[in-house]
Amino acid sequence: MLKMAVLAKQVPDTKHVAVDVMKPDGTLNRAALPAIFNPEDLHALELALRVKDRVGGHVTVITMGPPGAASILRDSLARGADAGVLLTDRRLAGSDTLATSLALAAAVQKISPLDLVLSGRQAIDGDTAQTGPQTAEKLGLPQVAYVEAVREVSSTRITLFRRLGRHAEVVESPLPVFITVTTDAGEARPPRAKRLLKYRRARVLSELRGELSKGGLNGEELERRLAAESAKLQEAGLLLPTWGVDELGLDPNRVGLAGSPTKVKRCENVVLKTGEYKQIEPNEDGARKLIAELVHDHILG
Amino acid sequence: MKDGQVGVAIFAELDEGALVRVSLELASKARELADRLQTTAGAYLLGGPGIEAAAAELIAYGLDKVWVIEDRRLHHYDTLPYAKVLVRLIQQTSPLAVLYGATPIGRDLAPRIASQLRVGLTADCTGLEIGDYQAPGGKEYKNILYQIRPAWGGNTIATIVTPEHRPQMATVRSGVIKLGDKDSRRKGELVRLPADLDGAEFILRVTERVSAVRKVDLTTANIIVAGGSGVGSKENFKLVLQLAETLGGSPAASRAAVDAGYIDRDYQVGQTGTTVRPKLYIACGISGAIQHRAGMAEASKIVAINTDATAPIFSVAHYGIVGDMNQVIPRLIKAYRTKG
Numbered sequence: 001m002l003k004m005a006v007l008a009k010q011v012p013d014t015k016h017v018a019v020d021v022m023k024p025d026g027t028l029n030r031a032a033l034p035a036i037f038n039p040e041d042l043h044a045l046e047l048a049l050r051v052k053d054r055v056g057g058h059v060t061v062i063t064m065g066p067p068g069a070a071s072i073l074r075d076s077l078a079r080g081a082d083a084g085v086l087l088t089d090r091r092l093a094g095s096d097t098l099a100t101s102l103a104l105a106a107a108v109q110k111i112s113p114l115d116l117v118l119s120g121r122q123a124i125d126g127d128t129a130q131t132g133p134q135t136a137e138k139l140g141l142p143q144v145a146y147v148e149a150v151r152e153v154s155s156t157r158i159t160l161f162r163r164l165g166r167h168a169e170v171v172e173s174p175l176p177v178f179i180t181v182t183t184d185a186g187e188a189r190p191p192r193a194k195r196l197l198k199y200r201r202a203r204v205l206s207e208l209r210g211e212l213s214k215g216g217l218n219g220e221e222l223e224r225r226l227a228a229e230s231a232k233l234q235e236a237g238l239l240l241p242t243w244g245v246d247e248l249g250l251d252p253n254r255v256g257l258a259g260s261p262t263k264v265k266r267c268e269n270v271v272l273k274t275g276e277y278k279q280i281e282p283n284e285d286g287a288r289k290l291i292a293e294l295v296h297d298h299i300l301g
Numbered sequence: 302m303k304d305g306q307v308g309v310a311i312f313a314e315l316d317e318g319a320l321v322r323v324s325l326e327l328a329s330k331a332r333e334l335a336d337r338l339q340t341t342a343g344a345y346l347l348g349g350p351g352i353e354a355a356a357a358e359l360i361a362y363g364l365d366k367v368w369v370i371e372d373r374r375l376h377h378y379d380t381l382p383y384a385k386v387l388v389r390l391i392q393q394t395s396p397l398a399v400l401y402g403a404t405p406i407g408r409d410l411a412p413r414i415a416s417q418l419r420v421g422l423t424a425d426c427t428g429l430e431i432g433d434y435q436a437p438g439g440k441e442y443k444n445i446l447y448q449i450r451p452a453w454g455g456n457t458i459a460t461i462v463t464p465e466h467r468p469q470m471a472t473v474r475s476g477v478i479k480l481g482d483k484d485s486r487r488k489g490e491l492v493r494l495p496a497d498l499d500g501a502e503f504i505l506r507v508t509e510r511v512s513a514v515r516k517v518d519l520t521t522a523n524i525i526v527a528g529g530s531g532v533g534s535k536e537n538f539k540l541v542l543q544l545a546e547t548l549g550g551s552p553a554a555s556r557a558a559v560d561a562g563y564i565d566r567d568y569q570v571g572q573t574g575t576t577v578r579p580k581l582y583i584a585c586g587i588s589g590a591i592q593h594r595a596g597m598a599e600a601s602k603i604v605a606i607n608t609d610a611t612a613p614i615f616s617v618a619h620y621g622i623v624g625d626m627n628q629v630i631p632r633l634i635k636a637y638r639t640k641g
Contacts, residue, residue: 014453030453101416125453127572128424130412133380137416142504143380145409159508164378165405166316170509261421261466265434265447268458277615280604282624287632290604290620291640299581299602300524300548300637 002057002155002175004048005108007119007135008041008076010069014124037072040120044181046188048118049080051153057115058082062107064092064100067206073240077199078191085111086204089244091252096260097126101134103255106248108139114176116158121146121180129180136178144171145180202238205230306394307366308340310468312387312401312410313359315348317512318376320355322475322520323402325362329481330429330473331400332363337431338397338444341365345390345399347383349376353491360489363481367489368394372496374503377510378406382502384413389497391418396468398446400429403472411472421463423448423471427576427595434462445469451572451595476520476576519568519575524550524583527570527597530557531586531607532626538563540630541585547634550581555593571596585626589614606630 012033048059061076063069064087073084087107095103108117117139122129129145136143144160151170152159159172160179203211205226212225233239245252253259280286294300311327313320328344335342343366344359346352356367370386391399391414401407403425415422428449434442442464448471452459463469519525526548528541538558545552552568559569570577572592582600587593589605589612597603598617605618606626615621622629 012453096421097412098416098419098421127452128412128422129408130415130422130424133409133412134416137384137413143409143413144505146405163405164409166512168511169507172506172508174504261419261463262423262448262461263434263436263464265460265462267452267460276619278620280620280622282606282622282629282632284632284636286622287629287636288640290622291633291636294581294602295640297602 002051002055002115002153003113004051004057004059004116004118005111005114006041006045006048006059006061006076006081007104007108007117007132008045008061008063008072009038009120009123010035010063010065010072011038011123011125012036035068035071037075038120038123040122040181040183042120042188043183043185044118044120044179045076045079045081047147047150047179047181047185048116049189050186051116051150052080054150055153055155060085060111062087062104064088064103064107067204067210067242070202070204070207070240073204074199074202075191077202078196079189080192080195084202084240086240086242087244087248088204088206088242091245091256094257094260095255096262097128097130097134098261099255099259100131101138102259103245103248103250104131104135105138106250107243108135110243110248115155116176117141117178119178119180121182132178132180139178141176141178142173143178143180144173147179147181148185199238201233201236202240203233204240204242206242208233305340305396307343307396308338308398309335310343310345310391310394310396310399311364312399312407313344313346313355313367314402314404314406315346315352315355318348318351318355320358321402321404322480322518323404323407323473323478325358326475326478326480327400327402327473328359328362328364330478332481334398334429334431334446335365340397343367343394343396345387346370347372347375347386347496349373356491357485358483360491361483361485361487363484363487365489366492368492368494370494370496372498374498375496377507378410379503379505380409380413381504382496382498383410384417385498385502386496387414388417390494391468398469398471401470401472403474407472411470415470418468420466420468420470421461423450423461423463426450426471426473427458427477429471429473434464436464440464446471474576476578519551519553519570519577522551522553522577523579524548524581525553525570525577525579525597525600526550526583526585527553527555527587528558528563528585528626529555529587529593530561531588531609532558532563533586535561535563537627540627544583544585544630544634547637548581550579553577555587555590558587584614584618585630587614588612589617 060083149161309331331342430447446469448461526545572595604620605614
């Protein structure tokens with residue numbers, strides 16, 4: 001029986017490069033990107049669930065983001081996770097990887113002791129692969145990155161297959177350990193119908209509040225209904241906890257923009273540019289002309 | 302130890318005792334940045350016995366000083382011992398900046414160090430420059446490191462700075478920096494230090510190590526012929542291989558083609574594959590999505606072959622052929638073989 005935490009992120013689908021998410025000037029309209037479960041975090045969850053299949057255990061998924069990120073907690077629960085926690089707070093916004101790792105480490109500490117902490121190698125919006133190792137450092141845990149498979153696992157040790165560039169290794173580590181998982185790991189299991197049905201109703205408090213106020217409630221009546229509804233969800237195990245800066249015991253100066261050593265000086269949208277461009281006919285004549293030109297310019301020998 | 306023993310430092314990465322290419326590129330860049338900042342350039346070199354030759358090579362590529370930590374236990378990379386040694390070294394030598402290769406090792410190690418030192422780290426930089434920065438509050442910083450990288454899956458280029466924290470740290474992909482000149486007569490200083498590790502850091506145990514034989518190093522290929530999902534099949538991909546062979550170049554592929562099984566992942570070009578800067582890049586049946594362009598847009602000449610005239614690849618190409626590569630490639634091969 002292993003107690004595990006999976007750190008997951010909801011991200012804009014940056015791979016979704018299609019006309020419907022482009023602005024007229026040819027740059028990306030970030031707001032139009034659909035939000036998805038970061039792929040490598042999904043693989044991390046899958047690895048945790050496979051460990052659970054083998055030796056039993058408990059998997060908590062932790063995500064940091066705006067209230068909408070709760071949807072990946074529901075997704076995780078539907079796939080087999082046992083609990084989900086949302087870290088959300090306006091003061092966390094703008095956190096770089098260092099600040100984020102502080103918040104994530106605090107959340108992991110709150111549910112410690114744990115045997116295994118997992119996350120995807122990197123998120124498809126930042127692509128830094130830094131948050132995992134930085135969280136591991138703050139937790140004082142050894143780290144094994146680029147994991148593709150769990151070979152063996154017991155209550156005290158785990159054997160992992162990981163790829164470090166040119167070399168692949170089989171690495172043994174005592175527990176607890178922090179691992180990051182890549183897309184080369186096994187395919188993630190889909191949500192199970194029964195769990196999907198059950199966890200569809202799971203909510204964080206702020207989502208519930210939003211839904212009730214959209215339904216026309218406000219003031220005292222809203223608060224009364226909110227208390228009643230949340231109590232019902234709580235009893236059914238469907239109220240997902242929300243932790244902010246205070247619950248995590250964080251120093252506000254060490255998170256958010258203030259706590260981020262890296263600053264964005266400027267961001268330039270990539271535009272599909274045209275430089276010098278020559279159209280070549282797809283026939284034999286065109287082929288000859290192209291080859292001749294490339295040879296003439298010493299591009300081809 | 303006095304402050305500021307080095308200006309711009311690099312982590313020199315070894316593979317079976319030999320310097321990996323990106324470490325040489327970093328040495329060249331460190332030299333350039335150090336000259337711009339009127340300071341020194343150095344390297345931190347960790348490894349097993351016999352790494353002195355690597356130190357000499359680093360000096361030849363422009364470094365003034367190399368700290369050599371030679372310990373049998375450090376022959377293979379291991380996160381905790383390496384991080385411990387480097388954190389200590391960085392604290393003792395107080396560099397303005399430290400650069401790492403954006404290799405799997407660099408991306409495992411650098412964030413661990415950054416977390417311990419509580420400094421900023423920018424991953425996968427495609428550019429490094431020196432410049433000034435004015436913070437939103439008005440405070441001005443001069444001659445700091447601009448850490449330039451693609452973000453949002455490659456859809457934007459961000460310039461990141463870490464004005465308030467030292468050292469400024471960044472990882473850089475191989476193939477981004479042009480290798481500088483090597484001068485074997487160049488003089489530099491070697492500082493030998495003990496690893497000073499008590500053994501408690503060696504927690505992981507590697508029970509098996511498999512070295513993949515690298516079929517090709519795309520970063521050194523002058524001519525690359527790449528196929529994308531538009532190639533259609535593994536059978537059709539043979540034409541890509543044929544054209545590459547005819548022109549004396551290397552085959553390559555987009556992520557879609559690799560995922561479809563047309564060719565091994567070693568040949569993948571793009572944001573999650575290899576970044577290449579060949580003289581000639583011929584893109585066959587590649588749509589030209591941003592993630593792919595991030596890996597090849599710096600090629601000197603780009604030829605695009607695609608049946609779709611609106612494919613984004615044509616926007617970065619110098620030569621565009623709107624046609625079926627199954628017909629165009631044989632014509633190119635014929636034209637090359639019969640050239641006058």
